[in-house]
Amino acid sequence: MEAQTIMRVHRRYAGVLAGIAVAGLTLMGCSSGDSGGGDTATESTSGSATDTAGAATEVEVFTWWTSGGEKAGLDGLVSVLAEKYPNVEFINGAVAGGAGSAAKDLLQSRLQANDPPDTFQAHAGAELDDYIAAGQVEDISDLYTEFGLTDAFPADLLDLLTVDGAIYSVPANIHRANVVWANPSVIEAAGLDPTATYATMADWFTALDAVQASGKTALSIATTWTQVQLLETVLISDLGPDAYNGLWLGETDWTGADVTAALEDFQKLMSYTNTDRDGLDWPDALGMVTSGDAAFNVMGDWAAGELDAESLTAGTDYIYFPVPGTDGIFDFLADSFTLPVGAPHPDGAKAWLDVVGSLEGQTAFNKAKGSIPARTDADPMEFNEYQQSAIKDFGSDTIVPSLMHGAAAPIAQLNAISDATSKFTTGGSDLATFQSELAASAG
């Protein structure tokens, strides 16, 4: 009898315990589910409460600028923000890793979960298409008028930024993707004139042959994305700016004979490259040039920042020129900032966008990052030698959008082109298959 009661009590107790356990787990589930959004929720309530009072607010800026010149550039923007908007507190939402791919992944989940940052970094141009189609970024054409940006940026750039009459981002800088970086002593050792420039791909091949004969790597390259960037510069070189632009507008036929010729040039260029390319990233490939193992490397002008950091001097330690056949063409990409739909602190975000578009902001940012201001009224004397030449070219050259860096095509098409390129350069497909896969990527 006694034992039975105890048992029963135990059982009842067990039931209660189980109930508590269920409740506890459910609570835990809720709280862990909330913890991500929890602080933003409190932020937004406190933010909006103070916003209406017209006092201090804050801005969470989501970037992948966490080190080196990029971080220094971001710090430059923050100091201008502190001057112009002392009431706006800067919250650094930077995510490191994988040249921005880790950040883009996190951003994708945050936007899907309706938990956007106040503003985020994105390449200007077609890369924004997905965010626009998904209704995740606001049209900020009004801000362009309010901040007087419409006349500050070159018309070519504004055309590339405008989607169906609306603009969704403010560019912070301009990079150039079609630049060759070269080691003059390696070129000289191969019996070539280091000051020579090459008008066409064919001229360049002669030089590459000479370097290869001297036993050095003629053209250093890294993993897939740098190969895609090389491909895009070859397309610009062989097709010219109009036909190249037509590739992205559906006006140039991917299956045409001129594209075939460009792909043949690309194939030939790849034959001059290092065999361990797929395991390297761009600083490794650039390092092969500076260390004297390779003669040429095609990379965007963020390479200038890297070379600066190694205290190398333009002209003696390294030389640079546009990819052969692209003189007078500026293969552009730009980092820009957006106003996400449902940003918790829209006033903070607007302050940030004002700073990003302002002359002071662009000067402070680009001096540190190594890129050039998107504004046409920046004073070139504030910048280094390479930047001055880039500013001059940007003012006079034809501007075309970069494929690899999100200006020309949306991410799905870029991924399809990357796939096809990697398959081709590793020997998984022949040129005809490569071309048909590129054509298919255009949809």
Add this chain to the structure above:
Amino acid sequence: MRRTIRGWGPPLLLISPSLILIGVFVYGLIAINAYTSMTDMHTAAQTTGRAPVAFVGLANYWDLLGSDSFQHSLKNLALYTVVFLAGTMVFGFLWAWMLDRPVKGEGVFRSIYLFPMAVSFIASGVVWRWLLNSNTGDKASGLNRLFQMVGLDFLQNGWWNNVNFGITAIAIPAIWQLAGYVMALFLAGFRGIPEELREAARIDGASEWQLYRLVVFPQLTPIALSAVIVIGHMSLKVFDLIMSISKPANYQTKVPAIDMFLFKSEYDYASSAAVGVILLVIVAILIIPYLVHVARSGRR
């Protein structure tokens, strides 16, 4: 009736939290994933509900299975699994067999073989990327350089940069990491065989080979099966090692898990989900017969 409730109620109540959680977060999400894979959710606008999503049945599966690049991924996965499985089983068994004899410093060897398992795939992948450098000749480094130094130049190769068999080079670090684990399993198996059985066999005049073939191996079968299941399902999920040795965009080392990641990043949620279901089915083909087998032998 009351009795049954008393008997069943509390235990059921006790396990219900985990039942509910697993039901929602595992099986519920698998169901949602399977549904997503049968829609045409291929663009960013559809993922936020700004464009209509339609049910397309198995169309995504036919597209995937019919595409050259996904077939290449599946072929890579099969190759990788075969090499990884064979490598870990052979080395694991060999090491266990050697350590099973009375060896001096057995503990030291055991630790040495087991240690690699403690390293994360990402960390070991970074080092193996250097070792598996594909340059040969003058510019060689890593293992290729080592081959030159010991005069085995003919062994130099491009490792994972071969479009057909490159994936098998990725299996080398995986074998290095997991063979010790298989060794531990086999060693436990060896130790579980009573000494009397071996003695009895010897007294009956069995040769060493007969002793292994007829007495030891049959008793190791369950261990070997478990090892195959554990290694096999790890192999099917390979992702991190490839991410750190190669790059997701490199065609030669693509496997379905990498495809899934890339589809997700380009907002092609339907294809991504379809790849997930295909992987789940492949793992199920491997594991369900094992579970059935275990359940049957448990009943016996």
